[in-house]
Amino acid sequence: MIQVTINRKSSGVIQSFTISGHAFFANRGKDIVCAGVSAVSVGAINAVHALTGITPDIEHDETGLLSCVIPDGIAEDVNEKIQLLLEGMVVSLRGIEESYGQNIKITFKKQEVE
Structure with missing residues (x-):
């Protein structure tokens, strides 16, 4: 199963997310759940970088791990754009979860304190 963790600050903004595991929906190369999650999450990271100029701290490996942390100290107007892109990612991932919940x-x- 793919495990997605969305970490929010106490204010509600997304600070980071982690995706790990495999969907095991189909054989490697034909797994539409894995492909969808990968496309949505990597697309969001690429959009953040391309549209805001901010490069998140990213970790990934062959085991299925993808970790993304938004750096601190970003101007409010830029952070609003980042949050919109990440919330869009969450909406897309929730759609996948609704259809492929297993x-x-x-x-x-949510952090208790910032």
């Missing part, structure tokens, strides 16, 4: 699970975590 293959993907999304968890939301």
